[in-house]
Amino acid sequence: MGEMIKVGMADLKLCKAPNAITTLGLGSCIGIALRDPVTKVGGLAHIMLPDSKKIANNQCIAKFADTGIAELVRIMVDAGATRSRIVAKIAGGAQMFALQSKSETMAVGARNAEAVVKILGEMKIPILAQDTGDSYGRTVEFFPETGDFVIKAVGKPIKKI
Amino acid sequence: MSKIDLNNMEGVYFDILKEIGNIGAGNATTALAQLLNTKVDMKVPKVDLLEFSEVGEAMGGEEQLMAGIYQIVEGDISGSIMFLLEEKSAITLISKLMGTPEVDNVSEFGDMELSALKEIGNIITGSYLSSLSMLTNLKIISSIPAISIDMCGSILSVPAIEFGEVGDKMLLIQTQFSDDMKLDGFFILVPDLESYDKILGSLGM
Numbered sequence: 157m158g159e160m161i162k163v164g165m166a167d168l169k170l171c172k173a174p175n176a177i178t179t180l181g182l183g184s185c186i187g188i189a190l191r192d193p194v195t196k197v198g199g200l201a202h203i204m205l206p207d208s209k210k211i212a213n214n215q216c217i218a219k220f221a222d223t224g225i226a227e228l229v230r231i232m233v234d235a236g237a238t239r240s241r242i243v244a245k246i247a248g249g250a251q252m253f254a255l256q257s258k259s260e261t262m263a264v265g266a267r268n269a270e271a272v273v274k275i276l277g278e279m280k281i282p283i284l285a286q287d288t289g290d291s292y293g294r295t296v297e298f299f300p301e302t303g304d305f306v307i308k309a310v311g312k313p314i315k316k317i
Numbered sequence: 318m319s320k321i322d323l324n325n326m327e328g329v330y331f332d333i334l335k336e337i338g339n340i341g342a343g344n345a346t347t348a349l350a351q352l353l354n355t356k357v358d359m360k361v362p363k364v365d366l367l368e369f370s371e372v373g374e375a376m377g378g379e380e381q382l383m384a385g386i387y388q389i390v391e392g393d394i395s396g397s398i399m400f401l402l403e404e405k406s407a408i409t410l411i412s413k414l415m416g417t418p419e420v421d422n423v424s425e426f427g428d429m430e431l432s433a434l435k436e437i438g439n440i441i442t443g444s445y446l447s448s449l450s451m452l453t454n455l456k457i458i459s460s461i462p463a464i465s466i467d468m469c470g471s472i473l474s475v476p477a478i479e480f481g482e483v484g485d486k487m488l489l490i491q492t493q494f495s496d497d498m499k500l501d502g503f504f505i506l507v508p509d510l511e512s513y514d515k516i517l518g519s520l521g522m
Contacts, residue, residue, distance in 0.1 A: 164370030181470020210328020
């Protein structure tokens with residue numbers, strides 16, 4: 157067994173088998189796990205917002221879906237992954253509060269999920285599996301060795317996608 | 318352009334926000350004491366401006382179970398406010414308030430208990446906001462509360478995303494209430510940047 161690497165909020169990290177990588181308590185944020193199945197080079201990004209171009213203060217590239225995914229792909233390729241083989245699994249994007257409001261922020265989970273699917277589509281990175289939406293938080297663990305993406309939620313059975 | 322840059326907040330602005338945190342938490346304590354009809358003491362609140370990645374840790378870990386009560390703030394300022402209560406504290410508080418034995422697990426809470434927690438959050442954030450409103454002479458209205466009981470990190474993602482649109486840090490006010498019981502509570506106030514200007518402006522800054 158390798159070690160478990162931890163990714164924080166608005167953070168991304170590289171992970172090579174046999175190591176595994178995790179991010180705790182995804183709410184409306186999205187965890188994007190990428191992997192090259194041949195070299196078993198992987199990585200995980202914990203993004204908060206869909207689009208860096210809509211926000212003036214955007215130096216933190218791991219905070220946004222567009223810049224975060226691009227950066228993760230770049231460091232994976234640097235570490236030996238082949239760009240065309242990279243595949244994705246995603247989780248998160250929950251709506252944590254059922255508040256009746258016109259505020260855009262409340263639907264940010266759904267917006268995040270939508271943006272991530274669109275960006276991965278544009279980058280021609282296939283999404284093998286996803287567990288998004290609903291109203292509960294998720295802890296995820298990703299194993300580049302097998303490609304397993306394990307999802308844990310409070311009071312729910314552990315799920316493997 | 319806003320005067321405030323959350324990532325490079327000058328000492329004096331931070332001090333003012335801290336002081337508002339102090340006064341607000343003080344009023345919230347009084348409200349809690351009246352609600353429970355007991356004496357409640359409060360430790361001096363800790364006010365921190367934290368990186369997103371540090372906030373979960375500061376509250377006892379991203380996977381710590383918490384109850385979060387969330388309200389939208391409107392009026393002269395706009396944003397949101399959240400009151401978070403650690404699992405154990407939520408259980409103690411509900412048992413005190415409803416005169417029932419303490420449950421082992423928050424998942425045992427029914428609609429009644431959740432509704433009571435929401436109301437507690439509403440009263441506490443309400444007293445916090447009214448002190449802010451009095452200090453600044455700004456009209457502040459809060460929406461009906463919504464509640465989530467989940468991992469701390471997941472609940473925090475909601476205010477973090479709001480902060481994320483303006484900066485890379487978030488303002489956390491940590492309050493410990495105590496009496497014959499010890500309660501750990503946290504406030505997160507998320508005004509938009511213009512509202513920071515209004516708050517500070519109305520205080521003559």
